[in-house]
Amino acid sequence: MEATASAKYLRGSAQKARLVVDMIRGKDVNQALAILRFSKKRAATSIEKCMRSAIANANEAAEKANISIDPDDLWVRTAFVDRGPTKNRRRVRPAPQGRAYREQRHFCHVTISLSNDAKPEPKVKGAKPAASEPAKPAKLAESKGRKRGGAAAAPRAKKAAPKTAPKAVATEAAEKPAAKKASKKKTEKSEE
Numbered sequence: 112m113e114a115t116a117s118a119k120y121l122r123g124s125a126q127k128a129r130l131v132v133d134m135i136r137g138k139d140v141n142q143a144l145a146i147l148r149f150s151k152k153r154a155a156t157s158i159e160k161c162m163r164s165a166i167a168n169a170n171e172a173a174e175k176a177n178i179s180i181d182p183d184d185l186w187v188r189t190a191f192v193d194r195g196p197t198k199n200r201r202r203v204r205p206a207p208q209g210r211a212y213r214e215q216r217h218f219c220h221v222t223i224s225l226s227n228d229a230k231p232e233p234k235v236k237g238a239k240p241a242a243s244e245p246a247k248p249a250k251l252a253e254s255k256g257r258k259r260g261g262a263a264a265a266p267r268a269k270k271a272a273p274k275t276a277p278k279a280v281a282t283e284a285a286e287k288p289a290a291k292k293a294s295k296k297k298t299e300k301s302e303e
Contacts, residue, residue: 195220
């Protein structure tokens with residue numbers, strides 16, 4: 112059984128309310144209520160009211176269907192926050208040198224859906240797929256591990272260390288520059 116509750120026109124931005132909703136998504140009702148009760152976020156109190164409303168809706172729907180439901184078996188199936196209007200909540204804040212900064216005070220809409228169905232098991236990273244699941248292509252699985260980005264995020268080519276030449280070749284190479292320097296000095300002396 113599934114029950115939904117929504118709270119509309121809550122004060123505060125949707126971005127800030129999403130931080131609270133993300134903490135409770137997928138949790139048991141008792142655990143979610145504890146998180147909301149002890150959260151320091153301002154949006155938590157109004158989201159807690161919406162959660163309690165969803166629990167009451169689940170109980171009411173169960174009574175109408177003549178089903179007994181235990182509120183402890185409920186868990187947060189979906190929870191999301193939508194942006195509300197800012198039309199009538201525009202304010203002006205005084206600024207230096209006679210200017211004024213416009214402020215928009217935000218509203219948001221919260222929707223929480225509870226369910227008493229069995230929770231889907233979380234997928235474990237690195238686990239091999241079961242025989243019933245189709246295997247992912249190797250290229251796709253390989254690309255998941257890499258971070259994406261521009262040229263700055265591209266892997267750098269490793270500089271190869273210069274290969275050491277055989278000793279005979281190395282000594283000849285060292286003698287050649289010395290011989291050239293000596294021949295330059297001789298030509299300078301002869302010119303004087």
